[in-house]
Amino acid sequence: MPVDIALIHPERPALIDDLGTAVTFAELLDRATRLGRAMLAAGVPVGGHVGTLTENRAEFFELYLASMLSGIWLVPINGLLAPSEVTYVARDADLAMIFAEDELASLAPDDIATICFGEPYEAMITEGDPTPFALDAPAGSRFSYTSGTTGHPKGVKRSIPAALDEMLAVQRSAGHDVAMTGEGIHLVTGPAYHAAVGGFAFFDLCNGATLRIMRKFDAARTLELIEQEQVRRTHLVPTMMVRMLRLNESARLRDLSSLDIVLHGAAPIAPAVKRQMIDWLGPILVEYWGTSEAGVFTRVDSADWLAHPGTVGRPVPGFEVFAVDDTGATLPPGE
CATH class of the missing domain: 3.40.50.980 (Rossmann fold)
Structure with missing residues (x-):
């Protein structure tokens, strides 16, 4: 997990993006810790929600880890949604704060605190408390919304382990289940706000991989x-x-x-x-x-x-797949 890797391989690159940002595992853990504590200090409660409006960049994965460490839920928002849809997601998720690209910040509702990447974001990290989070503290995760093709986007908040150490262990185990085992470099090609793209990359990061993040x-x-x-x-x-x-x-x-x-x-x-x-x-x-x-x-x-x-x-282990008819009755193979 990032906590262990930061101690064992502090200088190993963790995040590299097309904007020229390069972050080691030691830097990632420090920045995510400070950011998590800064969000809590700003009034985001444990169990609360913060959003992102961003294209691919290293800061997205810093926020992913910061949220998990601090017991906050991260809600990635697709910046291609219509303004009314962004507002719907922000209201439905009861976002306490939004982190945004300069070019996308105008999509955020005016009454929700919006932190732009660059100086405001870096100031938040600099001013954050670097005290590590206890491993038995409450964990956060990501809270994804569907694309809304059949109506409003729908929030999907899955059950997670209560404690941080258990949640980080789940990330590592889930990574091994899909061969995201942490060796070498993982190339992030698609939008990280997508649950699969960002999720699989984060699994690999938790197992020690370097994420090479393409902007597009x-x-x-x-x-x-x-x-x-x-x-x-x-x-x-x-x-x-x-x-x-x-x-x-x-x-x-x-x-x-x-x-x-x-x-x-x-x-x-x-x-x-x-x-x-x-x-x-x-x-x-x-x-x-x-x-x-x-x-x-x-x-x-x-x-x-x-x-x-x-x-x-x-x-996959733990799942059973079957088809049912309109009454809910299980259908035999071939039906």
Whole structure:
């Protein structure tokens, strides 16, 4: 977990982003601790909610950890939502504070304290108390909202362990369940406000990985970073894969052999696209399916998918998957 890694490998890079920010694990733990205590000192209660309106940057993951340490719930808000939808989420989640990009701050309701990244954010950290949080203190987490495709976005607040040490242990265990085991570099390609992208990256961070955070996805730049920085793990969605496959031959002529695993989900993938990706990268694709409410509940590796093209895999431990009819009765296979 970040607490242990900060003590054992204090100078190991934790966060590197496209804005030039580089944070070691020792710095991450100190900054997150100060930030967590500063939020509490500003009046955010334990169990309260703070929001983010941001594109990908290192500060998002600082806030992720700060919230967990301080017993606060982090609510990432998609900056592409309409202003009325942002206001709805902020009100529905009862946000005490919002951290925002300068360009997105105007979306925040006027009556909610909004801290912009840069000087206001850094001042908050500088003034924060560096006293470590007790490991038996209440834990926080992230509180995700659905995309709102069938109505208003819906808040999904899942049950978590009561104590911080148990919550951090869950992050590590969940990471190992999906091969986010902390070695080397994890490339963050998609928007970190997305529960899967940010969540899997945070699992890997908790196990010791360095997060290399792309501001926005670019297919050619993704391949360049994998080669240059010897990326071990990343998360992609099918549209990203299509863009990568459509690159010209010279752009695709990169050494991608450092990759151990490519997680993918969030949308169905055409079998032809998946087969092309496996032919290109090797049998390192792992597909998952899940929901905001339940988390990941099926998973399939490349070998099983090649043996059963189109499958979404088997239930992960702790889950049972079945279909029901309109009355709630369980249907047999094939129905």
